[in-house]
Amino acid sequence: MSILPFPSFLDDVKEKGLRKAVVEGVNETVERITAGMNIQDIREAMRGDAPSRRPNPRLQPHADGFWMHMRPGYYHQDMTGVYPTFRLGWLSTYFVVFETITGLLLMFWYTPSPEIAYGNMLNILSNVPLGQFMRDMHRLGAEAMVIIVALHMMRTWITGSYKKPRQFTWFTGLLLLVITGLLSFTGYLLPWDQLALWAVTIGASMAEATPVIGEQVNLIVRGAPELGANGLLRFYLLHVLALPLFLFIFTGVHYYKVIIHGHSLPPQAENIGEDTAKRVPLDKRVYFIPDILSNEILWIAVTTLIMTVLCIWFYHAPLENHADPQVTPLGTTAPWYFLWIQGALKLGDKFFWGIFFPTAALGLLAAIPYLDVTPSRRYAHRRWMLTAAMFLVSFATVLSYMGLPEFAVATSAETEILHEITKEPAHNAVGAARTIPFDQAVPGMYTTEQLHTLEGQSTRDAVAQFEEEITTVPMYASESVFNTMVTDLGVAHLPAGQIPSRFSVVPGDAPELLAVLEELDEEIEHRASELPNAWGAMIVVPWQDNLRRIDLVISWDTVVIEAGVPQYNADGTPQYVYQIDEETGEPVLNELGEPVIHRSIATAHIYLHEDSAYFD
């Protein structure tokens, strides 16, 4: 007899024999873990058989188990299809877990300090097995989560599921959308690269426009007037502690509301004004175990597979150069999901478009269930709301486009062209000059004029003719253009002694080099109104044994440009800028007594290392 107040396992063995005692013991344990289903019940469920005992053991976990109590015991048959939910709510939940797990793993290798954060990224990429993969998954998961949560909201809006009694569910959902955006935004800063610093600087500066407290808000979030050690620490703590806490709490509230109100049926499946989600007729019931459960696991398994495939072959989390508060990269933008605010800011007042407009837009969204109180959820009866939804999507898209640097940001043509061709890898794009394979970066001096041969002229002659023109004809004050170019390059630290003395034709075995020259030429042609009569040049110079320097030069006749638009005379000819004699202040005249057009030169350069592998 056992000394325990209940029969021990040994007693069982004595009574029933070992085999039976073990089987029953295991069975009992399984039943406890599943909060109500024993092995036989699970076997039946997985086979798709009907439950063999009453009451239905498959409902027991929903009543007694923690995890299952958050899910309804059965769905209405009309809710099992892709429509009307598209499983977006479930996927949103899955991404919360997905991001938590990948994020926790990354935390092992991360320290929130400007001194080492970037080094941590390099370490993750260079020294942590599967580190890059984990970072890619976390980053892509974050982008996907923003999209899915937003789509989930749009779906709810379109099917009218926010209507009574689900007004508060909608509100918590909107909170979760905002938290998702903030989570993604705070995570943006953590790698401490140029992309992070400047995207977040732009995003955070929007908060500055808040009246009265803007400066304080800004200071509290950033920890200093500029983003630095304090700002990074605050963003980190928001990202890994404060925001997830709110996210989990409101996810719980949201889930609770979904359970007590049930999933709203497709609008056409019930009578107008009725909410039959909780009154599912017996013949319409699809039990959670096993059908819904297997379906949900299927969805996340496939989603994980898709994410894995994307992160292996198609997507890598960006990592630009180390953050540098001194250097603002050209074409900086906020994260894409905040682009619409950046676009709105270009419409006018910083406070109105940067603060009032987004706040009002979110406020209106939150108020939808209380504004749209008509009983019908049928599409035909909700034309105004559907129109509003479509309008919102279109407006946000247009505003986001307006947020891009391409829109209404006046940068001079030559700066844009040179930046386009030489830019460091950013936003998964890289300047063409950097993609030249090292062995094709043949030292020499090349010109776009080789692409503009006259009829019957060889490329060699075209280059020779060009060379003669710019070295002998004084086009720029009293100096030849060539000498001016050499002086300008000297300022850019290219010693005159290293510039080849002659132009040459791009060698035939360097097609990539030629392609960049062609791109330069094309870009110049494209902006011919701002850069009339222009030519481009590329100078490749050996620098170290495995390092070359590539200089790009654009030279053009200067025209008057106002707000990015070239000005024309009444007769349609461009308004040129003419050379002025510095001593007399008079325009310089050529032999024919005509004023000489001022010739401009712009240069940019990169260094190209054998192993930098931008072309991979």
Next chain:
Amino acid sequence: MKGFLSNFVIPTLEGRIFTGIVAFVAVMVLLGWVAINEPARMAAFVDQHNGRSIERGAELFAANCSTCHGPNGLGIANRAPGLNNPMMFGHDYMADLNVQISAYERQIDDLDSQMGDLLGVDSGDDAREGEREALFAEIATLDRETEEGAARAVEIAERIEEINDLTDTNYTDLEVEYRDLVSQLANEDLTEEETGTIQEEINAVLQQNLPLHIAVLQEQLDPLYAQRTEQLAALEPAFIAGYLPGVSEALAADDQRLVSEIVRDNTSRLTQYSFGGDLQAYVTTTLIHGRPGSQFVWDGNQMVAWSQRAGGPLSDDKISDIVNYILNWDKGDDWTLDDLYAVAQFGKIPADGALVQSGEPVENLAGDPYNADVMAVVEALADVTGDSARGEQLYTGAQLTSTSARLGCSGCHLGGAAAPDTTTQWANINSQRLNESQFAGYTAEQYVVESILYPNAYVVDGWAAGAMPQNYAEQLTLQDIADIIAYVASYGE
């Protein structure tokens, strides 16, 4: 609603379970595949990142470093040393030869000190030339009549015999034996075994007489010295830029041991500078902290601290980009003589500079006999002639004072930037200050001395008190202050 829109995407339970399992297994297989490829990917990333770091470093070097170190890192004469430089990377053009030479030298030194050890002195030379002569001298003075004297004479005789035995240079017979054995070695028909036997015999002969052994080694070393002199001639074009400092003189004096020492200590920058770490650490630490005091070596050009950590402009990532760029100049074993000739300036040893002070204490104005007393200094100044040219050098900090201090007078006074203007000071003192009642009886000289030693005794209206350092009495000697006064007064003439 039809199809998947109204029902499960996969209608059957087993279909869903199967697809889910396939997806899960696929994820695991893919993960495994990624994991297998990780070492290669990580290695590639390291290369790629290093390449891009070098690219950024090139840009930073051009913008920040090329002014002094030259656009190609070859250095600028008397301004800053070349970094694109075989000596920087410790390339030894005479590596094999130097190894052989130092092996011989070490062996000779060992034998010599072995001899010394046996005799209880530093080296064989010491015993032969030093002690033995002293003993001969002593024995001549001994009074052998006394018991003590006789005993001492015996002692000395024994000692001299001991020394003679060990340092015996009367080895003609042994040498003949040795030469004979060596000539036997030249015979090509010898078997390996026979060669070994002869070698053993040679060793036995050499071991019998240390001086002979040393002489034999020296004989083998001499052609190596000749070879080295020849090779050094090829390196000579670099000497003018500071390569192997002092080697020309040592060669001219035919002091081969000194040449060895110079070559050993100056072929690699790390050895020359006695730096304990590797080159990367050396470059990094120099970039971070700069070279305080380098202005004394480099004609007033100082390598300042570049890291934000040490008050400079660059963040750590940029420092490491520049380091990567500089280290990328290394050509390993492929350095050519042209690379050496191209270097415009080699690194110097800090001790070469003016920092080295003479051992004699310098009399500054704070100590005897002046004790920082204005009147005492003024009286003493009557006997000293000031040199206004040196005064100007001291005033602008171009030259150090006799106490090795660098003054910064011109920083504030020149052009009246933050203190009375140098050019009008002397005239103003004479025309205005000395007419004020409190300076009754002052000479201009006295006024200046007081102002330098006690800046706050009187502060001209419009300038802040306490701005001028108050330790000039320690920094200046009588001659220094005389020169400075001569310089300041030169504007009043």
